[in-house]
Amino acid sequence: MALISLVAVVVVVAIILFIRYVNSTEKNHLPAGVQRLPGPKGIPILGSVPEVPDKNSFLKFHEWGQQYGPIYQTNLAGQNHVWITRDSVAQELLGKRAANNSERPFIPSLQADNRNSGHYLPLMSRNELWTRQRKFAKQIMDKSSVNAYYNYPELESVRLLFELMTDPSRYNHALESFVSRVTCRLGWGTAAPSDELKQRARELLIGVSPNGALTNKLGFLKKLPEAIVPAKAWEFRRYRTESRFFTVLQNEVREKLKNKTAPESWMRHFLENKAATGFASDLEGAYAVGMHGIAGALTIAAPMQSFCLAMCHHPQYQSILQEELDRVCGDRLPKLSDMPDMPVLRAFIRETLRWRPPVPTGIPHESVKDDIYEGYFIPGGSVMHPLEWSISRDPDVFPEPDAFNPMRWLETKYPTYQEPLTKYPTITQYSQFGYGRRICAGMGVAEADLFVGIGSLAWMFSLSASDTEAEKATEPPKEPVPSSLPIHKAVETPTSTPSGIQTPPSETEIEEQLDEHFSEKMLPSDKSRLARQKTVKKLKNLESTGSGLSRAKTVTYKLRLPGSSLPGQFPAFFEQHAGPDTPPSSPKARTAMAGTPDMPAVDNMFNSAADEKASKPDPTLEYSSLLIAKPLPFKFNMKIRDKKKAEHVAREWMFYKMDGEFEDSKCYWEGGNAGNKMYGWGEVHK
Numbered sequence: 001m002a003l004i005s006l007v008a009v010v011v012v013v014a015i016i017l018f019i020r021y022v023n024s025t026e027k028n029h030l031p032a033g034v035q036r037l038p039g040p041k042g043i044p045i046l047g048s049v050p051e052v053p054d055k056n057s058f059l060k061f062h063e064w065g066q067q068y069g070p071i072y073q074t075n076l077a078g079q080n081h082v083w084i085t086r087d088s089v090a091q092e093l094l095g096k097r098a099a100n101n102s103e104r105p106f107i108p109s110l111q112a113d114n115r116n117s118g119h120y121l122p123l124m125s126r127n128e129l130w131t132r133q134r135k136f137a138k139q140i141m142d143k144s145s146v147n148a149y150y151n152y153p154e155l156e157s158v159r160l161l162f163e164l165m166t167d168p169s170r171y172n173h174a175l176e177s178f179v180s181r182v183t184c185r186l187g188w189g190t191a192a193p194s195d196e197l198k199q200r201a202r203e204l205l206i207g208v209s210p211n212g213a214l215t216n217k218l219g220f221l222k223k224l225p226e227a228i229v230p231a232k233a234w235e236f237r238r239y240r241t242e243s244r245f246f247t248v249l250q251n252e253v254r255e256k257l258k259n260k261t262a263p264e265s266w267m268r269h270f271l272e273n274k275a276a277t278g279f280a281s282d283l284e285g286a287y288a289v290g291m292h293g294i295a296g297a298l299t300i301a302a303p304m305q306s307f308c309l310a311m312c313h314h315p316q317y318q319s320i321l322q323e324e325l326d327r328v329c330g331d332r333l334p335k336l337s338d339m340p341d342m343p344v345l346r347a348f349i350r351e352t353l354r355w356r357p358p359v360p361t362g363i364p365h366e367s368v369k370d371d372i373y374e375g376y377f378i379p380g381g382s383v384m385h386p387l388e389w390s391i392s393r394d395p396d397v398f399p400e401p402d403a404f405n406p407m408r409w410l411e412t413k414y415p416t417y418q419e420p421l422t423k424y425p426t427i428t429q430y431s432q433f434g435y436g437r438r439i440c441a442g443m444g445v446a447e448a449d450l451f452v453g454i455g456s457l458a459w460m461f462s463l464s465a466s467d468t469e470a471e472k473a474t475e476p477p478k479e480p481v482p483s484s485l486p487i488h489k490a491v492e493t494p495t496s497t498p499s500g501i502q503t504p505p506s507e508t509e510i511e512e513q514l515d516e517h518f519s520e521k522m523l524p525s526d527k528s529r530l531a532r533q534k535t536v537k538k539l540k541n542l543e544s545t546g547s548g549l550s551r552a553k554t555v556t557y558k559l560r561l562p563g564s565s566l567p568g569q570f571p572a573f574f575e576q577h578a579g580p581d582t583p584p585s586s587p588k589a590r591t592a593m594a595g596t597p598d599m600p601a602v603d604n605m606f607n608s609a610a611d612e613k614a615s616k617p618d619p620t621l622e623y624s625s626l627l628i629a630k631p632l633p634f635k636f637n638m639k640i641r642d643k644k645k646a647e648h649v650a651r652e653w654m655f656y657k658m659d660g661e662f663e664d665s666k667c668y669w670e671g672g673n674a675g676n677k678m679y680g681w682g683e684v685h686k
């Protein structure tokens, strides 16, 4: 029986692919006087599918670009794909000829047709739904921008730094949470849905990526019953959970509005202006906001992670950035209003986006009618890809394109230099955010998050590649350690006191504790364990003895370290380790990665490890392989630059925490997240 079903499936697939192949060759009949776009020939029916790797497919498309030129085509299982590898060509076709090239291709895996379901603005056809949701997007973005994003990035940057100080091994979680929390606050006025939003975003990414859900590769599977196509059942549950999640969040804001406690948010804007949006239902509003939440949570963390990677592999620039941060910000964290004064930080951000584009294959458009470009024929219905990886590697615009070099935005000798430096470099209107009518609606949010997020990281820490010694130094202590640590702060007595009040230590004792934790020197590996034990002992003593500060004027807040972090790991402030090694692997990979005069410095750093790692691939290209490319977790050191900065962050964190600003992440499903349930299935990474 199973064999008969299998044979039937194979026959159906072959027929469908054959029909598509015949159609595609018919479509490619050329009008007189024009030629076919160059490109790989491929094989009958499947076209070039077998040649495209699952991992880092953008490298293959880039390679073809170098072979076939700035615009070429591929046949992928009967569908014509046009790849654009130069900005000028993308500007012409996706910008000037936007009327013909602003549709989106059909994504087979999704529960409802992405083009007209009204769920996902970035994936819709240019229909009435798109027009009204795009208008709504502009309203909420303009409003948040005018209000400096309600200072949410600055607020959450304190939590970001605090989490990095207390548990650096979870840097990926901290970076992603920073972005997701800001987005959640913007979306619904609360950071509580942050973990859940990240999970919903990951799932949607699987759903829409060509190499994610199987039904995207083999679209015909959608026509078969769920019982024999698990990917279809998966999508059904993904969609059901997502729509419930967005509706629950909408209802929460509605309730808060009734009680007059709703902070500013995109959802509040929707509920207060529902009639003016012209949306068909509350669900459309829930999705219009939810989609922006997902778009924010998905994308911005990737360049923050790439920034860390760049600092490990091109460390020579870090001091320039830190000089600017110290000069402009001093002992406080960077804020949005510093933007005009910080061209170097902006240059680092722009260079990070160029060096490692977050959406390397671009988000595809679809053409409507046949077109001719420079004598080449582009059949209507082609999927048009602005290949960001290649566009940002055009050697005429970016000399030595593979090198991470922020100076290309700051020195007049480079073609990319632009004045005034109070405005340029900027990431807005940059090719990484797409083209024409479909250009990214959230560039402002991305700019704000990256400015404050990356600025805060570099203000607080020096990042460097890990080495074997540093790795040894972070072995966790074997004995069990308590899961909470008292940190003390003298403040006015609040009307209601937080739980866990203890007798506070004196200011001198606080200084001593911080001295010990925030020492600028990295702890030598052989002493680190001893130091941790001493620290824990000392903190325990402080907890039990108290201090001479007046109780009437002070309250001690018991600080719970986030996640699994432990006081015994406090010295791990100075370095962090997770996942595969950072150092470039083979000499070839290192040369390819660098191609720059700065390389010798990096090369020397890694020489000792070169031989044993010769067989590993280039670690700066260790990416997750879905539509949005983000570096896989890697090991590197984070060293606190100055204890005053750390003290400042710890105090700020305390104030905000006491004010109830830093809500914990919330689970929205009865009985937790994991499991095969109707809603809230799938594990949420906290």
Ligand code: HEM
Pocket (backbone or CB within 6 Å): 121, 122, 123, 124, 134, 137, 292, 293, 295, 296, 297, 299, 300, 303, 358, 359, 362, 363, 364, 365, 432, 433, 434, 435, 436, 437, 438, 439, 440, 441, 442, 443, 445, 446
């Ligand atoms: C580094 C961060 C980001 C990058 C690299 C990025 C990139 C992109 C790209 C390449 C597109 C497609 C443009 C095109 O089709 O030509 C896009 C569309 C879009 N982005 Fe972003 N994005 C980022 C952040 C955000 C954020 C934070 C939001 C919302 C808060 C957002 C909302 C959108 C929306 C709604 C669209 C669809 C526009 C349309 O199809 O009409 N993006 N983005």
